[in-house]
Amino acid sequence: MAQQGVLTPQNEDFPRWYQDVVAKAELADNGPVRGTMVIRPYGYSIWEHIQSEIDQRIKAAGAQNAYFPLFIPESYLSREAEHVEGFSPELAVVTHAGGEQLTEPVVVRPTSETVIGEFMAKWVQSHRDLPLLLNQWANVVRWEMRPRMFLRTSEFLWQEGHTAHATFEDAAAYARQIHHDVYNDFIQNVLGVQVYLGIKSTSERFAGATNTMTCEGMMGDGKALQMATSHELGQNFAKAFDIKFQDESGTSAYCYTTSWGASTRLIGGLIMAHGDDNGLVVPPRLAPIQVVVLPVRDDEAVNAAVDRVGDQLKVAGIRVTTDRGRGSFGRRVTDWEIKGVPIRLEVGPRDLAEGLVTLARRDSGEKVQVRLEDVASATTNMLEEMQTAILAASRHRLSSRTADVTSVAEAAEAATAGFARLPWDLVRGEGETQLRTQAITVRCLQRADGSMPDHENEANLTCIVAKSY
RNA sequence: CGGGAAGUAGCGCAGCUUGGUUAGCGCGCCUGGUUUGGGACCAGGAGGCCGCGGGUUCGAAUCCCGCCUUCCCGACCA
Numbered sequence: 001m002a003q004q005g006v007l008t009p010q011n012e013d014f015p016r017w018y019q020d021v022v023a024k025a026e027l028a029d030n031g032p033v034r035g036t037m038v039i040r041p042y043g044y045s046i047w048e049h050i051q052s053e054i055d056q057r058i059k060a061a062g063a064q065n066a067y068f069p070l071f072i073p074e075s076y077l078s079r080e081a082e083h084v085e086g087f088s089p090e091l092a093v094v095t096h097a098g099g100e101q102l103t104e105p106v107v108v109r110p111t112s113e114t115v116i117g118e119f120m121a122k123w124v125q126s127h128r129d130l131p132l133l134l135n136q137w138a139n140v141v142r143w144e145m146r147p148r149m150f151l152r153t154s155e156f157l158w159q160e161g162h163t164a165h166a167t168f169e170d171a172a173a174y175a176r177q178i179h180h181d182v183y184n185d186f187i188q189n190v191l192g193v194q195v196y197l198g199i200k201s202t203s204e205r206f207a208g209a210t211n212t213m214t215c216e217g218m219m220g221d222g223k224a225l226q227m228a229t230s231h232e233l234g235q236n237f238a239k240a241f242d243i244k245f246q247d248e249s250g251t252s253a254y255c256y257t258t259s260w261g262a263s264t265r266l267i268g269g270l271i272m273a274h275g276d277d278n279g280l281v282v283p284p285r286l287a288p289i290q291v292v293v294l295p296v297r298d299d300e301a302v303n304a305a306v307d308r309v310g311d312q313l314k315v316a317g318i319r320v321t322t323d324r325g326r327g328s329f330g331r332r333v334t335d336w337e338i339k340g341v342p343i344r345l346e347v348g349p350r351d352l353a354e355g356l357v358t359l360a361r362r363d364s365g366e367k368v369q370v371r372l373e374d375v376a377s378a379t380t381n382m383l384e385e386m387q388t389a390i391l392a393a394s395r396h397r398l399s400s401r402t403a404d405v406t407s408v409a410e411a412a413e414a415a416t417a418g419f420a421r422l423p424w425d426l427v428r429g430e431g432e433t434q435l436r437t438q439a440i441t442v443r444c445l446q447r448a449d450g451s452m453p454d455h456e457n458e459a460n461l462t463c464i465v466a467k468s469y
Numbered sequence: 470c471g472g473g474a475a476g477u478a479g480c481g482c483a484g485c486u487u488g489g490u491u492a493g494c495g496c497g498c499c500u501g502g503u504u505u506g507g508g509a510c511c512a513g514g515a516g517g518c519c520g521c522g523g524g525u526u527c528g529a530a531u532c533c534c535g536c537c538u539u540c541c542c543g544a545c546c547a
Binding site for chain 1: 506
């Protein structure tokens with residue numbers, strides 16, 4: 001039965017649709033202070049799954065978790081000139097504490113290169129201490145001009161990795177390893193989003209970095225979202241914080257450091273990459289709830305079957321929940337659709353009489369009937385199919401809405417609907433400035449074959465330009 | 470921070486132009502009953518510092534000033 005939508009349709013007003021999903025899927029609420037956000041239990045459970053997947057990959061890459069303080073002496077920031085220049089406008093600074101004015105104000109960390117640098121300097125003495133591979137899960141604060149739920153909040157949750165290496169090559173290789181094996185692997189295989197991997201142009205680079213790598217995803221409205229980044233920091237922070245080691249020959253040298261992060265912004269990316277007019281679509285591998293079992297009516301035989309089916313799925317290792325007796329069937333269906341649960345398993349007397357149940361897939365709307373004894377295997381298969389289909393859809397959107405063009409003017413035109421790709425030599429400098437006036441930015445630079453360049457000055461690079469979040 | 474819009478019950482809104490008894494409506498919520506194969510229905514009920522502060526007035530949701538917050542478009546950004 002056609003209903004008036006619960007959500008604003010995407011093509012009517014995409015930002016409004018986004019807000020609706022955040023609210024109706026019970027992901028988050030606005031906090032009382034400008035730009036802050038309360039992450040609700042369902043939203044937080046998605047974050048916990050993101051954390052767990054990324055954390056496993058970080059550990060597989062050899063880094064260890066640690067925790068550094070929220071407060072940083074203001075003077076630390078100013079030790080690295082570009083870093084302080086980049087971050088000062090958005091710092092929250094504590095000037096009073098304990099009822100007194102502080103002699104040195106402390107900043108609430110916007111990122112932790114500086115404090116961690118300070119401690120790396122203490123911990124690194126010898127080449128035997130390298131590489132030093134650290135990660136922390138933390139909150140950071142950046143007083144942004146224009147907050148948006150999950151995409152840009154004054155306080156956000158993330159992981160930030162910080163490493164120190166003996167050589168430029170080792171640092172560069174590790175930053176790339178994180179970029180591919182942690183970020184791209186997670187984003188593609190768990191989040192189901194196809195991204196462009198590339199390096200940032202000088203103007204888009206992280207403050208204090210010598211090279212910034214990015215994963216650029218395309219959202220449902222054709223705009224870009226930077227979903228994770230890895231930075232090579234050269235010796236900038238090593239020099240500012242005196243991170244030195246002695247090599248085999250006894251010569252003292254500065255380390256090369258890296259940093260890399262992914263944040264709760266990924267949830268914004270999840271919403272906008274896969275969501276539709278019925279709400280969120282959570283990829284099966286990420287979903288806190290993979291299957292919701294819905295009894296069509298509150299009836300003894302049906303409930304008994306619901307329990308049996310739920311147990312079968314649990315035994316098969318599927319994350320399953322049951323929703324019974326909470327209002328009408330239709331209501332429960334739409335509620336779980338908004339939350340994006342991959343599979344809805346309907347149990348009703350008619351099907352049951354024939355020994356069947358119905359599976360409904362969230363992304364395609366496809367419904368199939370399966371025999372009770374096959375529920376676990378059919379569900380497992382459908383979850384895998386959906387995971388594959390979601391990535392395929394994301395891949396299709398990215399390729400079909402990236403236009404290869406040959407001028408800045410054409411790029412500007414193409415960027416109204418998606419991404420544009422063109423030779424970097426046509427854009428760098430003048431073109432970049434010109435595109436910026438139309439809110440279009442260079443998202444990343446790639447080699448002609450789509451691989452990641454070593455630096456901006458390589459010959460024959462292409463660039464991808466788009467409007468972005 | 471610049472340009473635009475808006476803040477009235479949990480959510481969405483009307484009322485404001487032209488100040489005047491008790492501030493309404495839809496959804497949601499509570500109670501009881503009937504329901505449940507795509508947002509159920511009937512009956513009864515609860516819920517308001519009308520964003521905050523000041524001013525004008527006999528009287529302010531309504532007029533004036535200031536501030537805060539949210540949304541949209543920019544500059545900034547994970």
